[in-house]
Amino acid sequence: MMKKHVPIPAEWRADFLLYQYALSRRLGFLLSCVVLVLLPVFVTLEATLWSHQNGEQVWKHLGLRLPTAVLATTFLVLYLNKAKGCWAYPLLLALNLSVVGMMATMFTLHYSQQDEHFLYINQGLTMAIIAMATATVYGARDLAIVYGLPLLSVVTFLAASGYALPINVTPLVYIPLAMGIGVVIATMLHKEHRRSFIASQQLEHNALTDALTGLPNRRAMQAQLQAEWSRAERNGQCFAVLMADLDRFKAVNDQHGHEVGDEVLITLASRFNANLRGGDRVARWGGEEFLLLIPGGNQQSAMAVAEKIRVAVAEPDFATSAGNLVITLSLGVALYRHAERIDDVISRADKALYRAKQEGRNRAVLAKG
Numbered sequence: 001m002m003k004k005h006v007p008i009p010a011e012w013r014a015d016f017l018l019y020q021y022a023l024s025r026r027l028g029f030l031l032s033c034v035v036l037v038l039l040p041v042f043v044t045l046e047a048t049l050w051s052h053q054n055g056e057q058v059w060k061h062l063g064l065r066l067p068t069a070v071l072a073t074t075f076l077v078l079y080l081n082k083a084k085g086c087w088a089y090p091l092l093l094a095l096n097l098s099v100v101g102m103m104a105t106m107f108t109l110h111y112s113q114q115d116e117h118f119l120y121i122n123q124g125l126t127m128a129i130i131a132m133a134t135a136t137v138y139g140a141r142d143l144a145i146v147y148g149l150p151l152l153s154v155v156t157f158l159a160a161s162g163y164a165l166p167i168n169v170t171p172l173v174y175i176p177l178a179m180g181i182g183v184v185i186a187t188m189l190h191k192e193h194r195r196s197f198i199a200s201q202q203l204e205h206n207a208l209t210d211a212l213t214g215l216p217n218r219r220a221m222q223a224q225l226q227a228e229w230s231r232a233e234r235n236g237q238c239f240a241v242l243m244a245d246l247d248r249f250k251a252v253n254d255q256h257g258h259e260v261g262d263e264v265l266i267t268l269a270s271r272f273n274a275n276l277r278g279g280d281r282v283a284r285w286g287g288e289e290f291l292l293l294i295p296g297g298n299q300q301s302a303m304a305v306a307e308k309i310r311v312a313v314a315e316p317d318f319a320t321s322a323g324n325l326v327i328t329l330s331l332g333v334a335l336y337r338h339a340e341r342i343d344d345v346i347s348r349a350d351k352a353l354y355r356a357k358q359e360g361r362n363r364a365v366l367a368k369g
Helices: 010-080 088-113 118-133 140-146 148-161 170-207 218-235 249-256 258-275 299-314 342-358
Strands: 239-246 281-286 289-295 318-320 323-325 329-335 364-366
Touching: 010 088, 010 170, 088 118, 088 140, 088 148, 118 140, 118 170, 140 148, 140 170, 218 239, 218 281, 218 289, 218 342, 239 249, 239 299, 239 342, 249 258, 258 281, 258 289, 258 299, 258 318, 289 299, 299 329, 299 364, 329 342, 342 364
Parallel strands: 329 364
Antiparallel strands: 239 289, 239 329, 281 289, 318 323
16 A cells, blocks of 8 residues: 655755756666667667568668667766756656657557567567656656557557457557556655655754754754855855853753753744844754854844844743743854954854853843954
């Protein structure tokens, strides 16, 4: 029994599109390699076995295989040259369609002639139908095109031509049966791709998220700092780093226990999220210490953000299982200076935080220099 459809969270959909694009490249590369290996083998076999009976048929088959060979070669050239753009999925779909279409055309050719090679071609079409199911990105949705267009063409041609059913209809049953098997395979693979992507994203999310507060952790913020530093160096922009630390948090843990301390940290994280601007970012840096990144900030805007956060923490009191607690926050603010290392900016913010503690806590202090 197949598992239920696994939805992709909205925030991961852009990444899932990139994942599917990469999947299209891998599947297309493998399929192109298989096609370019097998096509010469079949051409050689037919030339060896059939040429003395019907050389014209061999040339017809060669012509039918040519578009598939061209598509496979094109895919390999683009893949090996690392071509940019969203070409992989449509080209993979066209390659799948060409393989099934090639075999369906051969099936129609031999069906109309009712020759001794009809069973051989029928088996080839059956195998191609099942094989192409393993090279789909969107599962049954892809197969609606890959199976539907050739099937519609074959049925329309045979009906219009008035050909009767063969004496032995058993081989014809294999074709819809193979399509059914293909749909099941493609659907299962598509669901497995989705589950694999979600599992990978969840692992990455867990590795970059603080389990208690749900905020990004130190590792995640380091990547964001590096990206902002690169942008500032490239565009000559500025940014601010705020180091924030809860005042007398050790006393909260000592008097009320670590469970209450955890409640305070969770509430603090929600107040950060509620009071930061859209582009501002915050992470749990360690213990009761947090780092805030203010992109494109100047001294005035950085201090305004710091003061807003300080007030939002100080009022109202924190509701905990031990009752309402008065919690305050001290902040050190440092502005990035051109060509300054990230560690130096953080160090200046940390020193400003130390000064805020020395000057009485519950305040924001701007770093010197």
